[in-house]
Amino acid sequence: MEATPLCTNANNLIPFIISLYFLVPSVHSFSPLLGIHPLDEKYFGPQVIKCKDGSKSFSRDRLNDNFCDCLDGTDEPGTSACPRGKFYCKNAGSTPNFIFSSRVNDQICDCCDGSDEYDSGINCPRTCVMGGNLEYRAGNYISRIDLKEPKKGLISEELLQKARGISSDDIHIILKCRENNIINELALILTRIEGDNHPTGGYPWLCSD
Known part of the structure; x- marks a missing residue:
């Protein structure tokens, strides 16, 4: 049986309608x-x-x-x-x-x-x-900090650059006691950056063992 002109036109419209759907700006x-x-x-x-x-x-x-x-x-x-x-x-x-x-x-x-x-x-x-974008931003910095730096207290320039975006107030808000190694490392970094003469263990917010 031959398709009527109406059916033929309808069949031709289907691909056109589908294409229009995908062309609508997001x-x-x-x-x-x-x-x-x-x-x-x-x-x-x-x-x-x-x-x-x-x-x-x-x-x-x-x-x-x-x-x-x-x-x-x-x-x-x-x-x-x-x-x-x-x-x-x-x-x-x-x-x-x-x-x-x-x-x-x-x-x-x-x-x-x-x-x-x-x-x-x-x-x-x-x-x-739990602190929102502040925690995420600081987490990004922390994840990029190499905690395997020499134990001589020397902090590389690259490490300092990575931590400059975090203030000591931000550290106070977001760091957890279970992250003692990170806290101590960042305390050293912030001492260098901010000119603070406190020893590493002198920060009141450091967790005790």
């Missing part, structure tokens, strides 16, 4: 309010929104469309289009914070909930518990 699957502080959501509610610097206005469909309309980045908090934009990390379970929108989808996890890398193709570990 950005449409994300909320237009991405990267916006909850207290600012009302500000972005109207169909016409003003740039916060008062320079111009833009329609709501241009919010987070990956094109910078406002010089201050008001319209692009959730993309990296505006260099002055700020992305809001919700960081559930930890402390919310803002990062520069230029860091969004740059394949580096800045928010401890990983929300800044929603379309970069990488999976960020959720580190919003």
